Amino acid sequence: KAGVTQTPRYLIKTRGQQVTLSCSPISGHRSVSWYQQTPGQGLQFLFEYFSETQRNKGNFPGRFSGRQFSNSRSEMNVSTLELGDSALYLCASSLAGGDNEQFFGPGTRLTVL
Amino acid sequence: QKEVEQNSGPLSVPEGAIASLNCTYSDRVSQSFFWYRQYSGKSPELIMSIYSNGDKEDGRFTAQLNKASQYVSLLIRDSQPSDSATYLCAVCNTNAGKSTFGDGTTLTVKP
Numbered sequence: 001k002a003g004v005t006q007t008p009r010y011l012i013k014t015r016g017q018q019v020t021l022s023c024s025p026i027s028g029h030r031s032v033s034w035y036q037q038t039p040g041q042g043l044q045f046l047f048e049y050f051s052e053t054q055r056n057k058g059n060f061p062g063r064f065s066g067r068q069f070s071n072s073r074s075e076m077n078v079s080t081l082e083l084g085d086s087a088l089y090l091c092a093s094s095l096a097g098g099d100n101e102q103f104f105g106p107g108t109r110l111t112v113l
Numbered sequence: 114q115k116e117v118e119q120n121s122g123p124l125s126v127p128e129g130a131i132a133s134l135n136c137t138y139s140d141r142v143s144q145s146f147f148w149y150r151q152y153s154g155k156s157p158e159l160i161m162s163i164y165s166n167g168d169k170e171d172g173r174f175t176a177q178l179n180k181a182s183q184y185v186s187l188l189i190r191d192s193q194p195s196d197s198a199t200y201l202c203a204v205c206n207t208n209a210g211k212s213t214f215g216d217g218t219t220l221t222v223k224p
Binding site: 033035042043045048055056058090097099100101102103104105106107 | 206215217
């Protein structure tokens with residue numbers, strides 16, 4: 001079974017720009033969670049989607065948004081990028097939700113200059 | 114107080130020894146507990162899940178859960194240099210529908 005895929009793997013953007021990250025979960029998994037990982041803050045929960053609906057949201061500003069498509073693929077968008085948004089963005093898929101066993105993708109490394 | 118706290122590292126053990134990783138959590142209604150391993154430059158990988166009080170063994174790994182003490186641990190027996198990684202504890206409240214991760218403990222196993 002193919003694992004979780006994320007594209008792109010690396011991104012370099014400048015302040016003020018916007019970015020869209022993509023995640024394809026394991027086949028059959030309906031839940032996709034997004035996390036931001038930085039050395040100082042660890043793994044921070046952004047949001048979780050299940051069957052195209054956002055079920056949970058972390059404490060991030062509205063510049064961070066996401067969506068999920070009918071095939072369970074998910075996208076995350078960050079608008080008006082700030083230097084502090086530089087991080088590894090990870091998505092994780094699970095059968096039923098973020099409170100279940102999660103399987104992480106390789107991540108997208110975003111650098112904001 | 115953080116929702117999930119892990120023992121501060123780094124933790125260094127000699128090859129063949131037992132490595133003990135600890136995690137405490139504050140949400141009493143947490144129901145699911147997971148340990149992930151993250152190698153440097155890689156994404157987290159699930160290695161153990163535990164849902165009931167007691168011990169759960171999988172190969173060289175043993176997870177221990179004590180809900181009354183709000184404590185979960187991971188023991189790695191016969192530690193190998195390949196076990197050198199950061200170990201993340203995740204605590205889940207099914208009602209909240211999400212996992213909260215600790216900051217991780219970095220383990221180094223010296224040959």
